[in-house]
Amino acid sequence: MRTRTKLFLYGILLVLCVPFVFPTWWMITSSFKPNADIFSPSLWPSTWTFEPWRQVFEMQPFAQQYWNSAYIAVVVTLGTLVVSSMAGYAFARIRFRGQNFLFLVVLVGLLIPSEVTIVPLFRIFNSLGLVDTHWPLILVPMLGPPSVLATFIMRQFFITLPGELEEAARMDGLGRPAIFRKIALPLARPALGAVAIFTFLHSWNLYLEPVVYISTRTKYTLPQALTQFTDAYQGQLWNVQLSAASMTAIPVLIVFVIAQRQFIEGLAHTGLKG
Amino acid sequence: MTVRTPLTRRRFWTTRRRDQLTGYVFITPALLGSLAFVFLPLALVVWYSLHEWNVLADTFNFVGADNYRKLADDPNVPAVLRATAFFSIGLVVFNLALALLLAVLLNQKLRGTTFFRVLFFSPVVVSLLAWTIVWGFLLQDNGGLNGILNAIGIDGPNWLRSGGTAMISVVIVQVFKNVGLNMVLFLAALQGVPVSLQEAARVDGASPWRVFRSITLPMISPTILLTSIITVVGSLQVFAQISVLTQGGPGTSTTVLVYYLYQQAFQFHAFGYGSTLSILLFLIVLALTVLQWQMRKRWVFHEN
Numbered sequence: 001m002r003t004r005t006k007l008f009l010y011g012i013l014l015v016l017c018v019p020f021v022f023p024t025w026w027m028i029t030s031s032f033k034p035n036a037d038i039f040s041p042s043l044w045p046s047t048w049t050f051e052p053w054r055q056v057f058e059m060q061p062f063a064q065q066y067w068n069s070a071y072i073a074v075v076v077t078l079g080t081l082v083v084s085s086m087a088g089y090a091f092a093r094i095r096f097r098g099q100n101f102l103f104l105v106v107l108v109g110l111l112i113p114s115e116v117t118i119v120p121l122f123r124i125f126n127s128l129g130l131v132d133t134h135w136p137l138i139l140v141p142m143l144g145p146p147s148v149l150a151t152f153i154m155r156q157f158f159i160t161l162p163g164e165l166e167e168a169a170r171m172d173g174l175g176r177p178a179i180f181r182k183i184a185l186p187l188a189r190p191a192l193g194a195v196a197i198f199t200f201l202h203s204w205n206l207y208l209e210p211v212v213y214i215s216t217r218t219k220y221t222l223p224q225a226l227t228q229f230t231d232a233y234q235g236q237l238w239n240v241q242l243s244a245a246s247m248t249a250i251p252v253l254i255v256f257v258i259a260q261r262q263f264i265e266g267l268a269h270t271g272l273k274g
Numbered sequence: 275m276t277v278r279t280p281l282t283r284r285r286f287w288t289t290r291r292r293d294q295l296t297g298y299v300f301i302t303p304a305l306l307g308s309l310a311f312v313f314l315p316l317a318l319v320v321w322y323s324l325h326e327w328n329v330l331a332d333t334f335n336f337v338g339a340d341n342y343r344k345l346a347d348d349p350n351v352p353a354v355l356r357a358t359a360f361f362s363i364g365l366v367v368f369n370l371a372l373a374l375l376l377a378v379l380l381n382q383k384l385r386g387t388t389f390f391r392v393l394f395f396s397p398v399v400v401s402l403l404a405w406t407i408v409w410g411f412l413l414q415d416n417g418g419l420n421g422i423l424n425a426i427g428i429d430g431p432n433w434l435r436s437g438g439t440a441m442i443s444v445v446i447v448q449v450f451k452n453v454g455l456n457m458v459l460f461l462a463a464l465q466g467v468p469v470s471l472q473e474a475a476r477v478d479g480a481s482p483w484r485v486f487r488s489i490t491l492p493m494i495s496p497t498i499l500l501t502s503i504i505t506v507v508g509s510l511q512v513f514a515q516i517s518v519l520t521q522g523g524p525g526t527s528t529t530v531l532v533y534y535l536y537q538q539a540f541q542f543h544a545f546g547y548g549s550t551l552s553i554l555l556f557l558i559v560l561a562l563t564v565l566q567w568q569m570r571k572r573w574v575f576h577e578n
Contacts, residue, residue, distance in 0.1 A: 009382055013390050016376065019450045020394050026418060027408040039414070041421035087304035096297035106304055109312040111563065113511050115532045116556045119539050119548050120318035121311065143307025151304050170289075176296040205402040207514035208532075212540055223403040227518060238411055245404035256399040260392050267398060268458035 024249065031243040038238045052239040056247065059240060060225050061218050066247070069222040072137050073203040079142040080150050080199045081192055088154025089180050093166070103155075109148030114140065115208065122212055136213045137206060137221065146202055150195045157191035158184060194266030201267075204252065222248045319556075322549035329543040341550040350526055350534065357441065358530045358558075362509040364445040369505050370498065373453050377460035378486075391461075395454035402451070406518045409447040410434065413519070437527045440520050444528055448515055452508075456501045463497035464490065503566045507559055531555050 030038060031052055033045045040046070056062050090096075091103050125136045141147065161184060169179045185192075210224040220228075226248060229241040256263050326337045345351060376394055380387045397405055412418040413433040420430035433443045467490055475485045491498075513532045516522060522529035522537070529537075535555065539548025 006384065009379060009384060013379055016379075017390065017393050019446075020397055020454075023405065023408045023412065023450075024396065024400060026412065027404065030408075030411070039416045039418075039421065041418060041425070083303045083307065086300040090297045090300035094293050094297035094300070096294040099297070102301060102305060105313075106301075106308050109308055111560060112312055112316060112556065113507070113559055115511055115513070115535065116552045116559075117312070117315035117319060118535075119545055119552055120315035120322060122540075123318070123322075123545070124315065140311050143303065144311030147304065147307060148312075176293055180300075201399065205514075207403060207517070208536065211517075212536075223401065223514065226401075226403045226407060241407060242411065245401070245407050248401040249404040252399050252401065253396065256396065257392070260395070263399060264391065264395050264454075264458055268455050268462070 024253070027242050027249070028246050031239055031246045033239055035237060035239050049239075052237075052243040053247075055237070055240045056229070056244045059237075060220075060228055060244075062225065062244060062247075064218050065220045065222055065225040068134065068219060069204060072134055072221065073200050075138055076141045076203040077196050077199045079138070080147050081196060083143065083147055084150035084154045084195060085185060085188065085192065086180070087151045088156075089158050089184055091151070092155045092158035093161070093184070094176065106148055106151060109145040110152065112145055114145055117144075118208065118212060125213065131213055132215050132219060134214075134219065137203075137209055140209065141199070141203055141206070146199065150199060153195055154188070154191055157188055161187060190266075193262055197263055197266045201252070316556075319549045319552050322546055323553055325546045327544070327546035329545060337546070341547050344547060345550050345554065350529070353526045354529050354531055354534045357526065357528055358510065360441055361445060361512060361528075361530050362506055364442065365448055365509045366502055366505050368445060368449045369453050369456055370502060372449060373456035373460050373501065376453070376457045377464055380457070380461055381464045391458070394457055397451045398454045400451075402514055403518065405451050406447060406515050409443075410519050413443055413447075434520050435524055437524050440524060441528050444512075444515055444519055447519065448509075448512065456505065459497055459501055460494065463494040467493045499566065499569070503563065506562055506566070510555065510559060510562075531558070 025043075029043065029045055032048050032050070033040070034047060034049050034051070037046065087106065091099065091106075121136065121140060122131070125131050130136060165183055165187075166179050169183050174182065205223060206221065207223045210221045214220055214224065217225075217228075222244075226241065226244050229237045229244060231237055323341050324336060324338060326333060326335045326340065380391055380394075414420075415432040415435070419433070423430040431439050433439045471489055471493075472485050475489055476482075480488070510530075511532060512530055513536065516528055516530055516533045517536075520528040522533050531551065532555065535548055535551040538544045538551060
């Protein structure tokens with residue numbers, strides 16, 4: 001390729017980067033600006049203040065909310081891995097009566113956006129006394145439609161495993177559960193990784209459900225908490241809000257930069273949409 | 275004879291039977307989950323939609339098809355459907371076009387494409403709310419974008435508060451958030467197109483554009499279909515972005531179906547009517563999925 005063409009292509013790529021990178025940059029730098037010059041169009045704070053980062057914890061029980069989001073996402077991810085790898089394995093590798101029908105029954109969940117069932121689910125959890133607890137945020141993603149997608153992905157993966165491996169294990173006297181645990185699961189690490197990444201991000205980003213179910217501040221999750229930083233007159237405290245947003249985004253971004261290949265391939269091939 | 279009994283017993287639990295049992299045990303959590311969190315609420319949403327149900331007034335009366343008549347007469351519904359269609363179509367068109375452009379650029383023999391791939395993909399992993407909030411900040415009347423526009427002598431509109439720009443702003447925010455996913459899928463598809471085919475066409479005197487249109491595009495059409503399905507269905511679920519950026523306004527110009535459903539059910543406490551709107555959403559998702567799979571037969575290129 002000629003140098004001029006190359007320079008031209010790099011130019012286009014750099015320009016196209018702006019809307020992808022600039023918002024994150026702006027979020028982090030603006031969180032260090034005093035609220036008075038929050039709208040000043042400077043790429044770098046002229047005066048640095050760490051006050052907004054402190055105020056985040058004063059205005060909201062932010063550490064508690066952070067913990068809520070983190071533990072919910074971890075529990076949902078672990079639970080989904082167990083449920084989906086077991087079901088995916090059974091549907092892919094074990095022959096049992098009614099298998100195809102039962103698989104179709106489970107797959108129906110893929111057609112139902114969780115927004116469709118939010119009203120009846122709210123009623124169900126309400127009658128169980130579980131509204132304003134974290135149970136709906138854990139149980140529905142772990143066993144409902146998002147978990148169906150995970151089951152589907154695990155099944156597609158287990159189908160590709162060569163049968164000889166299991167035959168050999170069987171000759172050695174291993175039963176099904178042992179074959180699953182010792183042979184199939186270790187081989188499924190890429191698929192499990194993909195499922196773990198998208199499940200974690202899905203839970204981390206969940207917004208409609210917490211807004212509907214949770215009403216106590218100390219029980220809020222991060223996405224819900226991020227919208228609460230206003231002054232006494234409902235004016236937005238941008239720098240505090242952007243500090244909280246930065247704290248929510250930066251840890252995930254760091255993990256992404258370290259493991260970018262797993263993230264990109266895992267997410268793209270599971271087709272998650274926010 | 276005393277020896278036979280344990281033998282036949284053992285024979286009942288053949289490998290095959292034991293396998294079957296393991297199969298059922300393994301799928302039980304997923305199956306119960308589906309029944310509890312998919313089928314039960316789906317049945318209930320149909321049942322609720324036949325009722326007038328106000329939580330505040332504590333009324334729950336069977337009204338038959340009244341909610342569906344209300345849906346047909348609701349003056350907001352055409353506007354809501356228009357906003358939903360506008361958002362979905364705008365998102366799919368911008369998203370796929372930009373994803374394809376980025377994928378083609380990253381498919382060139384250039385150094386540093388991995389670096390750019392990471393940058394274009396990074397918004398996907400930025401928390402949705404954080405991304406939306408910072409764009410909301412940038413799009414304020416006196417915000418960053420208008421600051422830049424001012425500097426070059428353009429008086430930018432109040433992006434999120436004027437009817438002409440609110441929806442397009444929400445679309446753009448969402449495009450940049452998730453276009454990385456489709457970009458990666460397109461990139462994988464482009465790398466699967468045999469170079470020999472493209473080179474042969476070039477030798478025959480076809481222009482690069484012609485090669486792209488007549489060879490590359492048809493060969494990646496299955497990916498185009500797949501990404502458009504995922505994007506459309508995903509676009510119908512947009513809620514947080516609307517809730518944070520515009521609250522459905524100005525007027526009803528950005529009130530998409532899910533946001534309207536939320537308002538009716540959880541702000542106005544009309545659970546019956548909210549359920550009817552849920553069914554409308556379900557039918558739209560179902561129809562789109564079926565339609566797009568039908569289209570696959572018509573315009574997707576098959577190698578054999």
